[in-house]
Amino acid sequence: MIRKILKWTGLTLGMVILLVIAGFVAASVNVNRRIQEDYSFKKEEIDITADSAALARGKHLVAIKGCQDCHGTDLGGKIMMDDGAVGKLSASNLTKGNGGLPQSYGPADWLTALRHGIGTNGKPLLFMPSHETALLSEQDISAIIAYCGQVPKVDRKLPANDLGPVAIIMSALDKMPLLSVEKIDHNRPMIAKADSSEGVAQGKYLSISCSGCHREDMKGGEPLAPGFPPVPNITSSGHVGKWSQQQFITTLTTGKTPEGHVLKNDDMPWKMTAQYTKTELASLYLYLKSI
Ligand code: HEC
Numbered sequence: 001m002i003r004k005i006l007k008w009t010g011l012t013l014g015m016v017i018l019l020v021i022a023g024f025v026a027a028s029v030n031v032n033r034r035i036q037e038d039y040s041f042k043k044e045e046i047d048i049t050a051d052s053a054a055l056a057r058g059k060h061l062v063a064i065k066g067c068q069d070c071h072g073t074d075l076g077g078k079i080m081m082d083d084g085a086v087g088k089l090s091a092s093n094l095t096k097g098n099g100g101l102p103q104s105y106g107p108a109d110w111l112t113a114l115r116h117g118i119g120t121n122g123k124p125l126l127f128m129p130s131h132e133t134a135l136l137s138e139q140d141i142s143a144i145i146a147y148c149g150q151v152p153k154v155d156r157k158l159p160a161n162d163l164g165p166v167a168i169i170m171s172a173l174d175k176m177p178l179l180s181v182e183k184i185d186h187n188r189p190m191i192a193k194a195d196s197s198e199g200v201a202q203g204k205y206l207s208i209s210c211s212g213c214h215r216e217d218m219k220g221g222e223p224l225a226p227g228f229p230p231v232p233n234i235t236s237s238g239h240v241g242k243w244s245q246q247q248f249i250t251t252l253t254t255g256k257t258p259e260g261h262v263l264k265n266d267d268m269p270w271k272m273t274a275q276y277t278k279t280e281l282a283s284l285y286l287y288l289k290s291i
């Protein structure tokens with residue numbers, strides 16, 4: 001009897017292990033094929049004017065769009081993850097120092113990265129939120145390129161990306177934003193200029209940077225990764241609906257909500273939102289209250 005039970009438990013366990021291995025192999029084949037895919041898009045040209053207004057705008061955008069959170073304060077690149085389970089993932093050195101962008105890297109290459117999510121070799125950029133930068137106006141993209149093109153060179157060589165099992169499984173299940181190239185409407189033309197006066201239109205444009213976490217409808221959802229808090233609804237039907245504009249601005253600049261909840265910068269990047277101008281925060285508030 002015992003031997004029979006043991007035999008069946010052993011067999012069941014064996015089956016389960018086999019299924020898990022088969023599932024992992026399938027996920028791994030799927031993700032590797034998508035990472036290796038070759039893409040090509042028509043090269044675009046835009047005017048890059050590096051005057052003081054454009055450079056100031058570029059600097060502001062680089063701060064409020066989180067470029068420095070991933071690429072480092074000096075834009076010289078950063079190891080974002082180095083973990084046996086998730087793997088190794090680094091954000092490129094965006095300067096032309098050693099280990100940085102090739103000397104020939106020009107505006108057309110910047111556009112390919114920011115609007116299509118692929119590198120100069122035609123392969124997808126991993127984990128770079130190009131589905132968000134793709135929605136920037138031509139004026140803003142141009143300002144970012146102008147600003148990044150003149151930051152001091154940084155010599156920093158980063159390790160090659162190497163995905164671990166957790167990243168592979170999460171990507172196969174679409175629980176990790178690994179391949180922005182697949183999420184972009186590549187035929188969408190650039191808008192020339194975004195509305196920069198305080199109001200709902202500016203708020204909607206800025207909220208693209210919140211959509212990666214708070215979802216496209218801003219209603220939040222499941223935690224972004226195991227161990228993180230659920231993402232709250234920030235529309236009029238959530239807490240924000242009850243806050244005054246001043247309370248909203250205080251929350252996004254100090255990380256403390258009117259309910260007394262303290263937001264950790266690692267969960268909700270309030271040190272990034274603290275760099276928005278008062279006008280931009282007011283517009284975000286007006287937009288979120290309107291939906
Ligand atoms: C969530 C993290 C994250 C944010 C935010 C982010 N990047 Fe990236 N970016 C990456 C990673 C990771 C890569 C490297 C992708 C790879 O090697 O496959 C990358 C690659 C790039 C590349 C391509 C460089 C190359 O080696 O070909 C450019 C250009 C770039 N980012 C610019 C920006 C700019 C400008 C911003 C802000 C508007 C920004 N990134 C915001 C993570 C990020």
Ligand code: HEC
Binds near residue numbers: 207209229263269
């Ligand atoms: C990297 C993911 C991420 C991004 C990007 C992000 N948020 Fe959040 N946000 C969170 C998480 C997670 C929480 C909840 C944190 C907690 O419960 O401690 C949160 C909380 C908040 C809260 C508090 C809500 C409440 O009910 O207390 C507000 C307001 C907020 N975010 C607004 C924004 C706005 C506006 C943007 C874009 C400019 C933004 N967030 C971008 C992840 C993000």
